[in-house]
Amino acid sequence: MNVEFFFDFGSPNAYMCHRVLPKIEAATGAKFKYVPILLGGVFKLTGNQSPATAFANIKNKPEYERLETDRFLRKHEISDFRFNPHFPVNTLQLMRGAVAAQEAGVFQAFVNQVYDDMWVRGRKMDDPGVYAASLVEAGLPKDDILRLAQTEPVKSKLLANTQGAVDAGVFGSPSFLVGKELFFGKDRLREVEEEITAAMAAQPA
Secondary structure, eight states: OOEEEEEOTTOHHHHHHHHHHHHHHHHHOOOOEEEEOOHHHHHHHHTOOOHHHHTTTSTTHHHHHHHHHHHHHHHTTOOOOOOOTTOSOOOHHHHHHHHHHHHHTOHHHHHHHHHHHHHTSOOOTTSHHHHHHHHHHTTOOHHHHHHHHTSHHHHHHHHHHHHHHHHTTOOSSSEEEETTEEEESGGGHHHHHHHHHHHHHHSOO
């Protein structure tokens, strides 16, 4: 069964989903396929923009979004989330690094390290020195990842992922595809789980 999670390390909402997905996997038996994309590329292709920009001048909207975030964190017992003090962080090298980590066979460890660096440890991950030190700290093959990230196949794969996401209907992150059903936002995780359960029940024995 195909269940995809389109993510960019720069989205705090995608990070919060990342923390909840293991619970959905345990409950359903499904496995999320993480698809690295460039959120800036998605915005450019769809005419969308960051909520921080889109809602900045709307009275009460940012305050309500913070309230919803606090509710989500409490509901899912996430106590270590911290908004990155360097936000917005340019994630181009990080997302290329994610594709490179797939090639190097260390994708999950890379994702866990970088996500926590962004949204728990609050590091400035678009600083090359900070990024490189993080890879070393995690025991990841720094030189291989940094080298692969600069190759045309990796760059092209990230662009193809981004275009493919838009072609599937994605306009932001976090987005999910359950089969051909698209869901957007951390507030749709219940519906994502329900769709997975229904789709698995409908599969032939």
